Amino acid sequence: MGPAKIMGIVNVTPDSFSDGGEFLDPQRAIAHGRELAAEGADVLDVGGESTRPGAAGVTAEEELARVGPVVDALAGDEGPPVSIDTSKLAVAEAALEAGAAMVNDVTALRSESELAGLCAEHRCEVVLMHMLGDPRTMQENPVYDDVVDDIKAFLAERIDFAVSQGIEEERIWIDPGIGFGKNVEHNLELHRRLGEFSDLGRPIVFGSSRKSFIGRLTGAEVDQRLGGTIASNVIAYANGAAMLRVHEVAPMREALTVADAILQPDP
Ligand code: HH2
Numbered sequence: 001m002g003p004a005k006i007m008g009i010v011n012v013t014p015d016s017f018s019d020g021g022e023f024l025d026p027q028r029a030i031a032h033g034r035e036l037a038a039e040g041a042d043v044l045d046v047g048g049e050s051t052r053p054g055a056a057g058v059t060a061e062e063e064l065a066r067v068g069p070v071v072d073a074l075a076g077d078e079g080p081p082v083s084i085d086t087s088k089l090a091v092a093e094a095a096l097e098a099g100a101a102m103v104n105d106v107t108a109l110r111s112e113s114e115l116a117g118l119c120a121e122h123r124c125e126v127v128l129m130h131m132l133g134d135p136r137t138m139q140e141n142p143v144y145d146d147v148v149d150d151i152k153a154f155l156a157e158r159i160d161f162a163v164s165q166g167i168e169e170e171r172i173w174i175d176p177g178i179g180f181g182k183n184v185e186h187n188l189e190l191h192r193r194l195g196e197f198s199d200l201g202r203p204i205v206f207g208s209s210r211k212s213f214i215g216r217l218t219g220a221e222v223d224q225r226l227g228g229t230i231a232s233n234v235i236a237y238a239n240g241a242a243m244l245r246v247h248e249v250a251p252m253r254e255a256l257t258v259a260d261a262i263l264q265p266d267p
Helices: 026-038 060-076 089-097 115-122 147-164 184-192 194-200 212-218 226-238 249-263
Strands: 005-011 043-047 082-085 102-105 125-129 172-175 204-206 241-246
Touching (some): 005 026, 043 060, 060 089, 089 115, 102 115, 147 172, 184 226, 204 226, 212 226
Parallel strands (some): 102 125, 125 172
């Protein structure tokens, strides 16, 4: 097994927690996606709806207006495959038709009943992420019996559901959903015990880039969390993550090269 894949984040939103508004103009988002591709991203994750704690929802029309031109352009490049970060059927459908190869759904196919069938039909890759509650309420007071066991049980159920809808198991990725209904200690425990998710038999996507637990630990503002992001992702990789979803691809690529040389020495 080589190093983990890097998923570069391309936000086309006015209010993402990490870079809201920076790339709302489609041309800027496209240019940003191309930069991340040049830095070595293996996948570009295009999103038009912020899921940060407390974020307001957005209509499918609005979301599609944001991401449509960006997916069109990036999927038309020779570059890395495009993932669409959405929970909406209409947005996923347009993106898949424009050439997206992956649907990254933070609700794990719970938002729109037909999304699973659409993914099955297109034979795209699918990311199933855990979230407790919804973005408006998820950080209020998350409680688990056992954070890892509870999330594993949820993901096992969502894998069964996806397969029952015709999605091939080989196309499914799982994600514990760092920051989605988790307090700082939950997030840290998920790093330490990430290896337990390998029992589910599917590759793990990990998304901690710039998230608030890093700010809580370091005091750093959201765009100053690269050091914490690197530490978090290297530990996740060491504990079995197969895909790292990050804002800053080049430094993550460097860190992974070093981590990989340490963890997987040439025989
Ligand atoms: N986190 C966010 C969005 N999508 N997808 C996956 N699979 N895993 C994640 O951890 C994840 C995700 C965070 O939400 P948002 O507020 O949109 O910010 P950003 O996209 O800048 O990370």
